[in-house]
Amino acid sequence: MRRSLCSPPPCGEGSGVGVEERSTTVPHRHDPPPRPSPSRNRVYTGFGPSTEGSKSATADFDWGEGEDAIASALPVLKPFRLRSSGCHSPSSPFTARHGVLLLVAFMLSICTGEAHAGPGVPSILATIIKWTPLLAQGFALNIAMSFLAMAIGTIFGLVLGLGLIAVTPPVRAASWLITQFFRNAPWLVLLFYCILLMPFEVRVGGIIVPLPGWAKSTAGLALPVMANVAELVRGAVQSIPSGQWEAAEALAFTRLQTLRLVILPQCVKRMTPPWMNLYAIVVVGTPLASIVGVNEAMTLTGDVLSSEGRPELLVPMYLYLLTWFFIYCYPIARATVALERRFQVP
Numbered sequence: 281m282r283r284s285l286c287s288p289p290p291c292g293e294g295s296g297v298g299v300e301e302r303s304t305t306v307p308h309r310h311d312p313p314p315r316p317s318p319s320r321n322r323v324y325t326g327f328g329p330s331t332e333g334s335k336s337a338t339a340d341f342d343w344g345e346g347e348d349a350i351a352s353a354l355p356v357l358k359p360f361r362l363r364s365s366g367c368h369s370p371s372s373p374f375t376a377r378h379g380v381l382l383l384v385a386f387m388l389s390i391c392t393g394e395a396h397a398g399p400g401v402p403s404i405l406a407t408i409i410k411w412t413p414l415l416a417q418g419f420a421l422n423i424a425m426s427f428l429a430m431a432i433g434t435i436f437g438l439v440l441g442l443g444l445i446a447v448t449p450p451v452r453a454a455s456w457l458i459t460q461f462f463r464n465a466p467w468l469v470l471l472f473y474c475i476l477l478m479p480f481e482v483r484v485g486g487i488i489v490p491l492p493g494w495a496k497s498t499a500g501l502a503l504p505v506m507a508n509v510a511e512l513v514r515g516a517v518q519s520i521p522s523g524q525w526e527a528a529e530a531l532a533f534t535r536l537q538t539l540r541l542v543i544l545p546q547c548v549k550r551m552t553p554p555w556m557n558l559y560a561i562v563v564v565g566t567p568l569a570s571i572v573g574v575n576e577a578m579t580l581t582g583d584v585l586s587s588e589g590r591p592e593l594l595v596p597m598y599l600y601l602l603t604w605f606f607i608y609c610y611p612i613a614r615a616t617v618a619l620e621r622r623f624q625v626p
Contacts, residue, residue, distance in 0.1 A: 382606055386599045402594050411584045418577035419604055421494060425576070427567075428498045430559050433505025440506060441513025442539070455510070458563035463507035467500070468568055474500035476570045494576070497569040505562060512554055512619040516547035549623045556616045560609045577601055 393404045402410075443455030462470070474496045481490045520543050528538040570578035581601050585593055 344558075363594075369397055379606055379610060382599070382603055386596065386603060389595040389599050393596050397590070397594045401590065404593060407588065407590075407593060408596065408600055414580055414584070415577055415601065418575060418580035421576045421602075422563065422573070423608070425494055425498045425501065425566050425569065425574075426559065426563045429501035429505055429562055432498070432502040434509050434555070436502070437506040437509025438513055441512035441517070444510060444514040445517050447535070459507045459510045461507075462503045463511065465504065467504055468571065469501050471500040471572050472566055473511075474503075493572065493574045494569065494608055497572060497574050501562060501565065501569075505558065508558055509555070512551050512558075513547070517543055517551040518545055519550060553616050553620045553623065556612055556619070560612045560616075562611075563609055564605055577604070 391403050397404070440455050440459060443451050444459065446452045446455065475493065478491060478496045478499065481488050483489075516537075524542055524546070525538060533541070566576060567578040569576055570582070573579070578601070581597050585597060607617045
């Protein structure tokens with residue numbers, strides 16, 4: 281005979297001896313729900329049929345933790361595998377192996393040139409050493425052009441990058457148009473435009489200041505640098521968490537004060553590695569100025585080959601110049617990798 285827990289006991293079944301007292305405690309609505317049996321605490325997280333003997337297809341979790349436990353136990357199919365920052369370091373485009381291969385190719389070109397050289401002519405190595413001071417002057421001009429192009433492009437690129445994140449739509453649209461135009465324009469075309477359109481001299485007050493070819497080429501190289509630096513600034517600013525902007529707004533900072541005191545200082549370490557990589561690209565791009573008549577290292581190498589008139593010098597001389605660029609750019613590449621490893625987000 282069933283009996284309701286809330287019904288009173290029948291006569292003679294009070295609290296006398298030999299009568300089992302049953303607990304009629306009503307559970308509180310805020311108490312946690314009872315846990316299922318251990319045999320049902322197994323959730324399938326693999327693909328394919330689940331078996332009792334397979335331990336990899338199931339996972340134990342606590343049902344009392346709620347939706348977080350269920351979400352953590354469900355399978356997630358990722359489109360790619362994220363690499364751990366501690367096991368994989370950023371790779372460099374230049375390694376010491378490339379330098380060794382370059383030196384081996386240089387020595388092989390010298391040996392091959394000596395085999396094809398006529399009798400009674402100076403050796404290729406002696407000829408290269410004789411013209412090294414002249415080539416060093418041209419290479420110094422390449423370095424100077426790269427420094428000036430990066431300095432000018434960085435200054436104007438910072439202003440242009442701030443225009444890309446401006447709150448005024450006309451300023452943002454004009455900045456985007458300028459950035460996309462100079463970023464996607466060929467560097468050689470920009471060099472030709474600057475050489476042909478810029479004047480040969482300018483008058484400042486009563487003084488006539490000449491504009492040499494290397495100065496106009498530097499201006500042509502600074503234009504794409506400006507556009508790329510603007511993109512670096514925009515990406516770095518947008519990578520800052522929005523909480524930084526909200527905290528500055530809570531302190532009653534203006535937008536200019538927020539950028540100057542909060543946002544831009546945090547962007548420096550994010551921009552430094554790609555900025556150094558861009559500088560290495562500008563250095564190896566300065567020989568383009570030889571096409572427009574600038575007497576840099578590439579032009580002087582061609583002049584040396586014309587004055588010597590020896591075909592066997594062609595490959596060794598250009599490999600010698602290539603070695604110079606590699607020796608200069610390799611430390612920059614290694615420093616870029618070190619900064620990426622130091623500034624990367626764990």
